[in-house]
Amino acid sequence: MIVFFWIVAGLAIGSAVLCITRRSPVASALWLVNTLFQLAAIYVLLDAHFIAAVQVLVYAGAIMVLFLFVIMLLNLGRGGPSDIKGPWGRVIAGVGALVLLGELLVLRNVTPPWSLQLPPGTVASAVAERGAVRVVAEPLFQGYVVPFEITSVLLLAAIVGAVVLAKRRL
Amino acid sequence: MLLGPSLAVSAILFSIGVMGVLLRRNAIVILMCIELMLNAVNLTFVALSQQLGLDGQVFVFFVMTVAAAEAAVGLAIIIALYRHRDTVNLQRINLLRG
Numbered sequence: 001m002i003v004f005f006w007i008v009a010g011l012a013i014g015s016a017v018l019c020i021t022r023r024s025p026v027a028s029a030l031w032l033v034n035t036l037f038q039l040a041a042i043y044v045l046l047d048a049h050f051i052a053a054v055q056v057l058v059y060a061g062a063i064m065v066l067f068l069f070v071i072m073l074l075n076l077g078r079g080g081p082s083d084i085k086g087p088w089g090r091v092i093a094g095v096g097a098l099v100l101l102g103e104l105l106v107l108r109n110v111t112p113p114w115s116l117q118l119p120p121g122t123v124a125s126a127v128a129e130r131g132a133v134r135v136v137a138e139p140l141f142q143g144y145v146v147p148f149e150i151t152s153v154l155l156l157a158a159i160v161g162a163v164v165l166a167k168r169r170l
Numbered sequence: 171m172l173l174g175p176s177l178a179v180s181a182i183l184f185s186i187g188v189m190g191v192l193l194r195r196n197a198i199v200i201l202m203c204i205e206l207m208l209n210a211v212n213l214t215f216v217a218l219s220q221q222l223g224l225d226g227q228v229f230v231f232f233v234m235t236v237a238a239a240e241a242a243v244g245l246a247i248i249i250a251l252y253r254h255r256d257t258v259n260l261q262r263i264n265l266l267r268g
Contacts, residue, residue, distance in 0.1 A: 009175065012179065013179065016186045016187070019202065019203075020199070032206060035206065036209065039209055046172060046216050046219075047220065048216045048219070048230075050227075051216055054230075055212075058234055058238065059205075063238055066241055066242065067201070067245070070248065071198060083196045083199070089193060093192035094189065097185040100184070101181055101182065105178060107181075108174065112218075118220075118222065118223060123219065126224070135227075136224065139224055139225055139228050140228050140231065143225075144225075151232060154235065154236070158239035165250050166245075166249045166250060168253075
């Protein structure tokens with residue numbers, strides 16, 4: 001399983017690097033779709049089957065189609081001259097990313113307190129016992145029902161905002 | 171078992187996303203890099219949910235909702251900008267620079 005994990009993780013990281021270096025926005029978007037699919041595979045390995053399905057449906061299926069739609073609508077598919085910044089921009093971006101990467105990798109060594117940790121295998125046994133959807137749906141519709149409802153207001157605001165911004169005149 | 175490697179992959183993906191935001195001038199590609207960063211955070215949530223309880227997977231839903239809303243509004247702003255300036259290159263969209 002760990003071998004499969006590293007294959008998938010390598011594909012995800014490689015696709016992400018290609019995503020930020022391709023000149024054409026369409027190529028970038030398709031490499032990002034590839035990254036999202038590999039992340040869905042990692043979610044399956046982490047016993048989050050339902051999240052993996054939602055990842056493919058919502059991210060790769062809906063959000064990235066929206067991106068591709070806008071790229072095609074604005075006719076940016078051919079790429080044109082490179083939009084990557086010059087040498088100084090590259091140095092700043094590389095140093096910034098490396099510093100951030102170092103910080104995040106150091107933070108990885110922090111272990112949460114024992115009182116918060118579940119015994120190993122709890123999530124896997126809960127998924128096997130109650131099903132992949134139910135383990136997510138129960139907290140979502142019981143403990144987090146108010147944030148869930150507020151999310152619908154957020155989506156409504158986003159719909160209205162997108163229509164108002166993109167429409168020529170109301 | 172996979173917690174450490176997952177957090178490492180998440181850190182690498184987040185850094186790649188930050189690098190993309192700093193490196194590119196195309197507004198659509200920058201939005202895609204932000205999506206990449208949000209996905210790295212989602213991976214952290216899912217990886218830690220194995221150890222700290224299933225609430226992490228619920229939070230992934232909220233992050234995805236925010237990402238969808240952000241993509242819709244951001245792309246609408248880009249369409250409005252393109253209509254006025256005929257470009258999505260952020261170097262040439264400098265009205266507020268003074």
